[in-house]
Amino acid sequence: MAISSVRRSFLWWSLAALLILGAWGWWSGRPAPASAAENAAAPPVLVHTATVAARDMPIRIQGLGAVQAWASVTVRARIDGQLESVGFREGEVVRQGQLIARLDDRTQKAQLAQAIAQRARDQAQLDNAREDLARYVELARHGAIDRKTLDTQRAQVAVLQATVQSDEAQIQAARVQLDYTRITAPLTGRTGALRVDPGNLVRATDADGLVLINQIDPIAVSFTVPDTAFAEVQAAVRAQAPAGGAASGPPSVAGGEAAGKAAGAAAAHPVPGLAVEVYGRGRPELLGRGALVLVDNQIDAASGTLRLKARLDNPGQGLWPGQTVDVRLILGDRAGALVVPESAVQRGAQGLYVYVVEPDGRVRPQTVRMAVAQDGLAVVTEGLSAGQRVVVDGQYKLRPGLKIAEAAAEAADAASPGGKAAPVAPGDAS
Secondary structure (H helix, E strand, C coil): CHHHHHHHHHHHHHHHHHHHHHHHHHHHHCCCCCCHHHHHHCCCEEEEEEECEEEEEEEEEEEEEEEEEEEEEEECCCCCEEEEEECCCCCCEECCCCEEEEECCHHHHHHHHHHHHHHHHHHHHHHHHHHHHHHHHHHHHCCCCCHHHHHHHHHHHHHHHHHHHHHHHHHHHHHHHHHCCEEECCCCEEECCCCCCCCCEECCCCCCCCEEEEEEEEEEEEEEEEHHHHHHHHHHHHHCCCCCCCCCCCCCCCCHHHHHHHHHHHHHCCCCCCEEEEEECCCCCEEEEEEEEEEEEEEECCCCEEEEEEEECCCCCCCCCCCEEEEEEEEEEEEEEEEEEHHHCEEECCEEEEEEECCCCEEEEEECEEEEEECCEEEEEECCCCCCEEEEECHHHCCCCCEEEECCCCCCCCCCHHHCCCCCCCCCCC
């Protein structure tokens, strides 16, 4: 038992000695921290820099959207009949009021002719009854006939007048039925596939109809944003309301055939609203700009999102119904925001920081706070001031106190138009 205790004690002391030797070896072998003299002797590190700029930056909310036809109408026959001809080609644009289909109209023409003949017969009887009434009035004045006969004739004239009015209504109904044999486009839009070929019998109860017409100029984009953005959206909408007019939201969009009838007026007079930009899904390609026209009247509790709708002019047809797109809703501007290229902001153990270039050309790390990053620019709310220079490329080669030099003339400048890189001359300490 004593021998085992001694052996265990020996093993523990050996392990402790090994740990001490390992720690001493690591400590003696680590690089010593650079001194100020070493930093001064080191050659300048080539980096790219940019100037902190103050500029107005748009306040944006990102959303995922789906393109929809501004108005969509399934064209159906209103009466039963044989489809005689079609006045368009599949996939082409048709204009509102354009004849797009014709049904066999012989039955309707015969019904109209019959109604006209019936009116002519009843009109002749009415004319004769009126002449008799005029004679009866004269005879009654001289006492040649009794009062009852005169009243009966007057009633007969009134009955025939009502009959003629009924005939007029029948004629109008027959003309409407005849008009139904000529099917015209209810709106200007692009046609889809023809669902019935000429020669087939069509019925008013057919669910598929003849063709689907989608209005794609203008076009609509429906998109969602997080429900947490509702207050910002509502405040921005109210801020855009006309002076003297209360507005709790933008005007809603008319739908269905009503939207088709109003589309021409809407195209001529765009609905004012918050600006909306639409981009290709996952791509920087701008497909169109428009205006917000609808904030839904409820938040989807299941997904926690708010549905919005925008209207965009689409003359080049870059947007297509069913397309998935990225949407940016512009709520306003951050006036005088401090911006730097997004690549200048680094993440460390203490949070976000940038390397600031001092007037003597040396760098120091500066902790910053960032509001948002967009279009390659970072909006900084704390830690920087306008005019300072920051390193945007080459930070991995830096340590505090090192002297830097500009690597190339194309260094990014956040103050350049459009947020693009602008040359910063080496040694510029503005």
